[in-house]
Every structure is written in C-alpha cells, then in structure tokens.
Amino acid sequence: MARMTMIEAVRSAMDVSMGRDEDVVVFGEDVGYFGGVFRCTQGLQAKYGKTRCFDAPISEAGIVGTAIGMAAYGLKPCVEIQFADYMYPAYDQLTQEAARIRYRSNGDFTCPIVVRMPTGGGIFGGQTHSQSPEALFTHVCGLKVIVPSNPYDAKGLLISAIEDPDPVMFLEPKRLYNGPFDGHHERPVTPWSKHELGDVPEGHYSIPIGKAEIRRKGSAVTVIAYGTMVHVALAAAEETGIDAEVIDLRSLLPLDLETIVQSVTKTGRCVVVHEATLTSGFGGELVALVQEHCFYHLEAPVVRVTGWDTPYPHAQEWDYFPGPARVGRALTEAMEA
Amino acid sequence: MDEFSRLSLHVPEPAVRPGDQPDFSNVKIPKAGSVPRPEVDVEPEAIRDLAYSIIRVLNREGEAVGPWAGLLSDEELLTGLRHMMLLRAFDARMLMAQRQGKTSFYMQHLGEEAVSCAFRRALRRGDMNFPTYRQAGLLIADDYPMVDMMNQIFSNELDPCHGRQLPVMYTSKEHGFFTISGNLATQYVQAVGWAMASAIKNDTRIAAGWIGDGSTAESDFHSSLVFASTYKAPVILNIVNNQWAISTFQGIARGGSGTFAARGLGFGIPALRVDGNDYLAVYAVARWAAERARRNLGPTLIEYVTYRVGAHSTSDDPSAYRPKTESEAWPLGDPVLRLKKHLILRGVWSDERHAQAEAEIMDQVIQAQKEAESHGTLHAGGRPSVRDIFEGVYAEMPPHIRRQRQKAGY
Numbered sequence: 001m002a003r004m005t006m007i008e009a010v011r012s013a014m015d016v017s018m019g020r021d022e023d024v025v026v027f028g029e030d031v032g033y034f035g036g037v038f039r040c041t042q043g044l045q046a047k048y049g050k051t052r053c054f055d056a057p058i059s060e061a062g063i064v065g066t067a068i069g070m071a072a073y074g075l076k077p078c079v080e081i082q083f084a085d086y087m088y089p090a091y092d093q094l095t096q097e098a099a100r101i102r103y104r105s106n107g108d109f110t111c112p113i114v115v116r117m118p119t120g121g122g123i124f125g126g127q128t129h130s131q132s133p134e135a136l137f138t139h140v141c142g143l144k145v146i147v148p149s150n151p152y153d154a155k156g157l158l159i160s161a162i163e164d165p166d167p168v169m170f171l172e173p174k175r176l177y178n179g180p181f182d183g184h185h186e187r188p189v190t191p192w193s194k195h196e197l198g199d200v201p202e203g204h205y206s207i208p209i210g211k212a213e214i215r216r217k218g219s220a221v222t223v224i225a226y227g228t229m230v231h232v233a234l235a236a237a238e239e240t241g242i243d244a245e246v247i248d249l250r251s252l253l254p255l256d257l258e259t260i261v262q263s264v265t266k267t268g269r270c271v272v273v274h275e276a277t278l279t280s281g282f283g284g285e286l287v288a289l290v291q292e293h294c295f296y297h298l299e300a301p302v303v304r305v306t307g308w309d310t311p312y313p314h315a316q317e318w319d320y321f322p323g324p325a326r327v328g329r330a331l332t333e334a335m336e337a
Numbered sequence: 338m339d340e341f342s343r344l345s346l347h348v349p350e351p352a353v354r355p356g357d358q359p360d361f362s363n364v365k366i367p368k369a370g371s372v373p374r375p376e377v378d379v380e381p382e383a384i385r386d387l388a389y390s391i392i393r394v395l396n397r398e399g400e401a402v403g404p405w406a407g408l409l410s411d412e413e414l415l416t417g418l419r420h421m422m423l424l425r426a427f428d429a430r431m432l433m434a435q436r437q438g439k440t441s442f443y444m445q446h447l448g449e450e451a452v453s454c455a456f457r458r459a460l461r462r463g464d465m466n467f468p469t470y471r472q473a474g475l476l477i478a479d480d481y482p483m484v485d486m487m488n489q490i491f492s493n494e495l496d497p498c499h500g501r502q503l504p505v506m507y508t509s510k511e512h513g514f515f516t517i518s519g520n521l522a523t524q525y526v527q528a529v530g531w532a533m534a535s536a537i538k539n540d541t542r543i544a545a546g547w548i549g550d551g552s553t554a555e556s557d558f559h560s561s562l563v564f565a566s567t568y569k570a571p572v573i574l575n576i577v578n579n580q581w582a583i584s585t586f587q588g589i590a591r592g593g594s595g596t597f598a599a600r601g602l603g604f605g606i607p608a609l610r611v612d613g614n615d616y617l618a619v620y621a622v623a624r625w626a627a628e629r630a631r632r633n634l635g636p637t638l639i640e641y642v643t644y645r646v647g648a649h650s651t652s653d654d655p656s657a658y659r660p661k662t663e664s665e666a667w668p669l670g671d672p673v674l675r676l677k678k679h680l681i682l683r684g685v686w687s688d689e690r691h692a693q694a695e696a697e698i699m700d701q702v703i704q705a706q707k708e709a710e711s712h713g714t715l716h717a718g719g720r721p722s723v724r725d726i727f728e729g730v731y732a733e734m735p736p737h738i739r740r741q742r743q744k745a746g747y
C-alpha cells in the first residue's frame with residue numbers, strides 16, 4: 001500500500017498496465033516529455049520510452065482516430081484529452097467509429113481504447129475547463145463510461161478500462177485530483193493522504209466496470225451521485241443529519257441498476273446529484289429508471305440537483321456547482337414531500 | 338467614399354453544366370513516360386513537381402513507356418485485366434439487383450476499376466487498407482469470395498455483418514480491409530494510427546488510407562497529414578480524384594488552385610499524381626510508395642486522377658448536374674480498354690479472347706449471385722436473426738441490453 005493522490009493513482013494504473021502489457025501505449029497533448037498538464041503521465045516516457053508514451057499534435061480527432069487505428073492493429077492505446085471540454089473535435093471518432101467498430105464488423109475488428117480526460121468544475125476553469133460531458137457518452141451505445149471518486153477506485157477502474165476489450169471513456173473529476181472535495185470551497189482541501197481511500201496498492205488490482213459502491217448506509221433517502229458529487233452528498237448528509245444512503249455509481253455505462261433499485265426500494269425516497277447541466281443530463285436517465293423500477297415504493301417525487309442550464313461561469317462557480325447546501329435542501333425536500 | 342469597393346463572395350463553378358459541351362481542356366495531361374521516377378529515398382523537396390504532373394505509363398497506342406514501366410509480367414497484367422472485368426461485371430449485376438429491389442442501394446466503380454485493383458497488387462498479405470465505399474477492387478484483387486460480398490449486399494442469412502451494415506460497406510481483417518464507415522474521412526486518420534502501431538511494434542506491415550476528392554475537405558484529412566508527417570508513419574495516403582463529390586465538382590473542395598496531391602507538400606510528404614485509369618501506372622506508383630513505407634521512409638500521398646463514369650450511387654442522377662457525354666470526353670480513357678489494348682499489342686490477348694472472357698466472367702458472377710440469392714435478399718428469403726441486433730455491441734452483453742433483447746422477445 002502507498003498513500004496516493006488521484007493523480008498518482010491514475011499514473012500508477014498506467015504504469016502497472018504498461019509494465020504488464022507491451023501493447024499498452026499512452027499519448028496525448030503534452031503527455032510525453034512533460035507528463036501532462038496535470039502530471040498524470042509523468043515519468044512514463046522516461047520509463048517506457050518515447051514510442052510507448054509520447055506527445056501528440058493538438059488534434060483531438062487525430063489522437064482518437066489514430067488510437068482507433070492502433071487498436072485495430074492490436075495495441076491498447078490509453079489516450080489523454082487535455083480537458084474534457086476539448087473532446088468535441090474527437091466526438092465523431094468516438095461515436096461513429098470507436099463505439100461501432102465491433103458491431104459493424106461483427107467482431108472482425110475491435111476497439112480496445114481508453115480515452116482519459118479531466119472533467120468538472122471547482123478549479124476556476126471557466127466555461128472551457130469545467131465541463132461534465134458524460135451524458136454525451138452515455139447516449140452512445142458501444143462506449144463504456146466511468147467516473148471515479150477516489151484514488152483507490154481510480155486506479156482499479158482505470159486498470160479494468162485498459163484491460164477492457166471495448167472503448168472506455170474515463171472521466172477524472174479534476175477537483176478530486178489532490179483530495180476529496182466536500183463542496184466547501186472556503187475551507188482548505190484535505191489531502192488524500194488523510195483519507196482511507198488514498199491508501200492504494202502499488203501493484204496490479206482491478207475493480208469491475210458496472211458495479212456501484214454504497215459510500216454511506218442509510219434508510220431515509222437514497223442519494224445517487226458520482227465523481228465529486230459523492231463527497232458533496234456525504235457532506236450534505238452529515239450536515240443535515242438526515243439518514244441518507246449515498247450510492248457512488250462509479251460506472252455510468254453500464255450502470256449498476258440493481259444497487260439503485262435495492263436502495264430506493266428500501267428508502268422510498270431519492271435524490272440525484274450531478275455537476276452537469278439539468279436538461280437532458282444523465283440525471284434524467286437515473287430518474288426515469290427509478291420511476292420505472294421503484295414506482296410503487298416511492299413516497300416522494302425524485303429530486304434532481306445539478307448544474308444550471310448555462311455555460312459554466314468563471315467568477316460565480318460556487319453558485320453554479322451543486323454544494324452541500326443545495327444538496328441538503330433537496331434532501332429536506334425529499335423527506336418532507 | 339472609401340478607396341475600396343464592396344466585397345463579393347467567390348463561389349467556384351465547373352466549366353460546364355448539363356447541355357454544355359464537355360470541356361477538359363483544364364486537365365493538363367502530360368505524355369506517357371515523361372515523368373521521371375525518383376529513388377524512393379528522395380527528399381520530398383526535390384520532387385515537388387510530381388504533385389502537379391500526372392505519372393502515366395500506357396500511351397495512346399497502348400505501349401508501356403518511360404521509367405515507371407516494366408514492373409509487371411504478362412501473366413500479372415492478364416490477372417489485373419481479369420480483376421477489373423470481374424469488378425465491372427459484379428457492379429453491373431448488383432446495380433440491376435438493386436433496381437429489382439433485392440437490396441436497398443449500391444455504389445459502382447465504373448471508370449475507376451484500375452485504382453483499387455492495381456493498388457491491392459502492390460501490397461502484401463498482412464498490410465491493412467482503410468477504404469471508402471468505392472474500393473471493392475481491393476477485395477476482388479485479393480480473391481475475397483464474391484458470394485460473401487453479395488450476401489452482405491442482400492443482407493441475407495449469411496451476411497458476414499448479420500444485417501447490421503450497409504450493402505457495400507464490407508469488412509475483412511483477413512484480406513486487409515478495415516470495416517467501412519459511412520462517415521467520410523474518419524478512417525483516413527485510423528490508417529495512420531494503424532501504421533504508427535506497426536512502427537511502434539517494429540513490424541514490417543504497412544497501412545493505406547483512402548479518401549475521395551470531396552472528402553479531403555474534412556478536418557480528419559488534415560489531422561491525418563499532421564500525424565503521418567510528424568511520426569513518419571508507414572502509410573500510403575490515397576486520394577481518389579474522380580472529379581465529382583455527388584453533384585459537387587472537385588473545385589469546391591480544392592478551390593481554384595493547386596492539386597489535391599499538392600496538399601501534402603506543406604507537410605513535407607512526398608506527393609505524386611498518377612493516371613488513375615492506367616493499371617500499370619497505378620501499380621508502379623503504389624509500389625514506389627509501399628517500398629518507401631517499408632523502408633521506414635514514411636508516408637506518401639497519391640492522387641489518382643480519374644473520372645466517375647457511373648452515378649454516385651443508385652440514389653443519384655448525374656445528368657442533373659453534368660453533361661451526359663462528359664464521361665466519353667474524359668481524356669484518360671477507360672481503364673479496361675486501355676489495358677486490353679496493351680495486352681493485344683503485346684500479343685497475349687485478342688478481341689475474341691476478351692469477348693469470351695467477358696462472357697465467362699459474367700457467368701461466374703451470375704452463378705455467385707444465384708448462390709447468394711438462395712440465402713435470401715433484402716425483402717425475401719433467409720435473413721439475419723433479430724437476435725443479432727443485440728449481439729456484438731460490446732464483447733460481453735451488459736444487463737441493460739440483455740433486458741432489451743428479452744423485451745423484444747429474444
């Protein structure tokens with residue numbers, strides 16, 4: 001075991017995977033020599049050579065497109081999009097190509113690629129460094145979508161993603177890179193070194209894709225969250241004193257419906273939290289599933305807490321970001337309905 | 338008053354439209370044999386002219402002349418002629434099958450047969466093509482079973498893609514033919530990635546990307562050139578300039594200046610233009626590029642100057658946007674007839690043998706079609722299972738898709 005930040009855990013996952021499998025290659029903008037703008041790939045080029053970890057031109061379509069070609073050859077590329085906000089030029093390659101190659105060729109060709117990207121707000125990144133585009137991926141059949149909330153999961157899930165035979169989108173909440181963030185921006189961040197989930201095995205281990213984790217047991221209301229919002233939800237439960245059960249989805253596609261249904265069937269109430277905008281966000285899908293599968297157990301309408309339907313603002317990001325106060329109000333609303 | 342007058346937008350127009358006299362006077366055709374053949378390790382700077390000329394081997398008399406000639410034996414040329422004739426007969430039958438409602442749609446190669454048929458012969462087993470929809474010659478010239486192609490066109494019970502893919506969008510890893518996307522240009526950059534992977538693994542195999550003249554306007558084309566030139570990927574980047582992108586003439590993608598090949602020059606990629614209707618020239622240039630790639634000298638960009646004689650697809654009516662007789666006016670002739678003439682001149686072929694071969698080939702295609710049709714066509718007979726809709730989205734079927742399959746009754 002070692003104490004790791006999420007950055008170190010992500011790096012360790014790539015390191016372990018590259019060490020075990022010569023077919024794993026890592027590339028992206030500033031990823032090689034410098035180690036990435038968040039340093040997730042630091043040291044990999046020095047260790048594995050510049051044909052296995054290298055800098056790419058500023059061409060997201062090129063990065064994902066060449067990764068697809070490499071995967072068709074037999075490699076396992078794990079590429080970085082510098083910020084999730086810049087994956088749009090590659091969207092065509094992801095949705096029309098990566099996601100479909102197995103299906104349209106009847107398995108003649110496959111696409112085992114991983115596309116990593118820092119997502120979410122809370123670092124004063126403004127509208128072009130704060131987006132949470134997960135719903136754009138969960139709508140695409142053929143992709144898998146993962147959002148870890150801590151170093152331990154980040155490493156285990158990234159290793160699974162790299163070993164997965166299909167294309168995986170790996171969204172890293174950058175607000176969690178250095179420590180769990182409970183939404184209280186005015187307080188200093190507690191580092192991962194003070195958190196049990198910062199205790200990460202140094203070698204190989206994996207966490208299955210498609211399995212949620214219950215972060216807090218409770219019987220009054222179920223909170224469904226992922227990424228940074230898991231920590232905000234935990235804070236809201238503590239601060240309101242409401243006996244909430246907090247589910248950390250970890251994988252959005254495929255989704256662990258069973259854990260959701262079991263929990264909501266038990267509590268009869270549900271709050272869904274995410275950073276992305278409300279309209280047509282992934283929360284809509286979660287609410288629909290809860291309605292379909294738990295209707296007769298529901299004692300109150302499901303409440304959504306999300307970012308607003310606006311671009312992510314720079315100066316007012318704490319008013320945009322769903323913090324513990326907003327989640328707390330939603331918990332009260334769900335309890336009082 | 339300002340010293341400048343008001344601006345106006347320039348929208349390029351082709352020289353002629355329906356009803357006009359076809360005019361190819363702007364297509365400068367150099368004499369066969371007149372373009373030099375550089376060493377494969379030549380500096381790209383030294384051969385900039387090749388991006389503006391046209392490499393040709395067969396002259397008007399049917400002789401093979403100049404420095405790019407002499408690479409193929411009579412036997413190989415006869416095989417090449419046969420491949421082109423097979424593709425043409427295949428097209429004719431499948432076009433008719435579409436008219437009879439046996440498939441939804443079809444895209445033919447008429448006039449462009451030499452490009453893919455000759456190119457395939459310059460590659461080796463294990464190399465990978467990332468084709469678009471007008472390169473079925475890559476499969477034909479690699480002896481891929483025609484019946485399998487037809488099974489897909491008919492979406493029948495033996496369709497290798499289980500009814501999921503459009504008719505002409507074949508796939509065959511074994512035959513070096515990457516699964517075709519309907520989204521133009523996306524696969525060009527994938528070819529570069531495949532080639533980079535081969536180099537990363539110190540392999541000996543090379544890749545080839547394919548794109549049409551119209552699709553070079555897509556940003557993927559430019560990403561491909563960036564990656565190919567940056568990493569000196571062992572890839573051949575092919576542009577098939579058949580003058581038209583559906584109804585849009587090539588000047589819209591290119592503007593009024595330069596050539597498509599010349600787009601490679603700014604990237605330091607050797608760029609060659611070749612007579613796409615000359616089987617010998619296509620083969621010679623493809624082999625030159627393949628040798629460069631295999632010697633780790635990096636990518637080559639090739640523009641095939643050709644003409645799409647047929648309609649864009651079975652949904653297109655070219656008489657609405659170009660003169661009906663334009664294809665006859667095309668100055669580079671018909672690739673099948675040109676190779677036929679050459680072989681007759683060499684004394685290894687004759688009009689009689691050609692007519693006989695034509696009949697035999699058509700017979701072979703009809704036999705294959707009968708066999709394929711016995712397994713069903715789009716609206717009749719055997720068809721893929723509905724269960725196949727749900728298979729193969731992922732390596733392992735996730736629970737939500739399993740639930741949907743059960744809901745559908747499978």
Ligand SMILES: Cc1ncc(C[n+]2csc(CCOP(=O)(O)OP(=O)(O)O)c2C)c(N)n1
Nearest residue numbers: 471519520521549550551552579581582583
């Ligand atoms: C991304 C994308 N945009 C538009 C289309 C529709 N489309 C299909 S073929 C075609 C013309 C392509 O022309 P060109 O690249 O010159 O190839 P050609 O058909 O002449 O061989 C168009 C616009 C498409 N398939 N994909």
